[in-house]
Amino acid sequence: MATDGLIFDQWLRDAKIARGKLTVEQLAVLEAGFRFLERCGRDYYSLRLLSHFLLHAQVGLNVAQVARLAGISRSTASQQQGLSSKEVVQAAHHRMAGRSHGRLLPRYAGPIAQFLITHPKASRLDILDFIEATWDVRVSTVALWKYLKKFGLDRAQRSLASKSEDASAADVRVEANGVPEAVMPSPPAEFFLPRRATRGRSSSSRRRSNGSRSPRNASPTSTVRCGGGC
Numbered sequence: 573m574a575t576d577g578l579i580f581d582q583w584l585r586d587a588k589i590a591r592g593k594l595t596v597e598q599l600a601v602l603e604a605g606f607r608f609l610e611r612c613g614r615d616y617y618s619l620r621l622l623s624h625f626l627l628h629a630q631v632g633l634n635v636a637q638v639a640r641l642a643g644i645s646r647s648t649a650s651q652q653q654g655l656s657s658k659e660v661v662q663a664a665h666h667r668m669a670g671r672s673h674g675r676l677l678p679r680y681a682g683p684i685a686q687f688l689i690t691h692p693k694a695s696r697l698d699i700l701d702f703i704e705a706t707w708d709v710r711v712s713t714v715a716l717w718k719y720l721k722k723f724g725l726d727r728a729q730r731s732l733a734s735k736s737e738d739a740s741a742a743d744v745r746v747e748a749n750g751v752p753e754a755v756m757p758s759p760p761a762e763f764f765l766p767r768r769a770t771r772g773r774s775s776s777s778r779r780r781s782n783g784s785r786s787p788r789n790a791s792p793t794s795t796v797r798c799g800g801g802c
Contacts, residue, residue, distance in 0.1 A: 580606050587640035589633075601631045605641070619643055620652070620664045627653055662697035666710075674709035676719045685725060 583606055584591050594602070605622050612618045623642035626633055627649065633641075639649035652660060680703070687702050688694065694702075696713050699720075704710050711719075720726040 583641070587637055589637055589641070595632070598631050598633070601626070601629060602641075614643070616667065617664050620660055623649055624652055624655075624657065624660045659695060659697055662695075662701065666697065666700065674707070674711065676703070676709065676711060676715065678723075680707065681723045681725065684720075685723075688725060 580603065581591060584602070589602075591599070605626065608622060609618060619642045623638050623644055626638045626641065627635070635649050635653070636646055639646045642649070652663075655663065683706065684699065684703070687699065691698065696716055700711070700713070700716060703716075717726070
């Protein structure tokens with residue numbers, strides 16, 4: 573419809589995008605994005621999904637253009653570049669859930685540490701979801717970062733993630749010709765010889781000469797006074 577075309581052109585002008593400078597592929601993608609908003613609405617979730625798609629679709633639009641098309645701030649669009657689709661949905665959920673309530677208590681540290689052990693690659697948003705599902709407490713990512721740092725869980729999370737990556741990389745060993753080879757399992761403890769139970773001779777022990785007699789067993793020396801011819 574002509575009306576839809578006029579609204580689409582106005583959408584591009586509001587985003588400071590000249591239609592004449594768009595390629596055929598860019599124009600097709602933006603028209604599809606415009607129809608998506610017209611069908612699903614311009615709520616926060618729809619705008620975040622559209623911006624995430626445009627940022628990762630490699631259509632040649634910069635961050636500022638995508639931010640203006642989706643009606644979000646440029647800083648939000650810039651941060652969204654490094655997020656996965658799951659993290660974008662989680663961020664939108666936390667954003668729309670309202671103000672944070674409650675606070676993180678010291679007794680939460682144990683269960684959170686256990687969660688990090690079983691989920692070494694969990695993101696901050698995953699931890700926030702776990703806290704909300706367990707204790708019905710919702711806090712900001714800044715409050716979570718301070719809490720993890722206070723109890724040393726931020727270092728533990730990085731260490732667990734590093735160990736998880738090392739373990740997954742050690743599952744398969746690649747030879748020089750590029751053919752993967754399964755790593756042989758470690759032999760059981762019974763395979764190795766038992767350790768010696770007796771202690772070796774100390775280097776500081778006294779050594780006795782085979783040709784000498786013990787001072788206690790030697791015959792006493794006579795004390796005969798020497799005569800004049802001595």
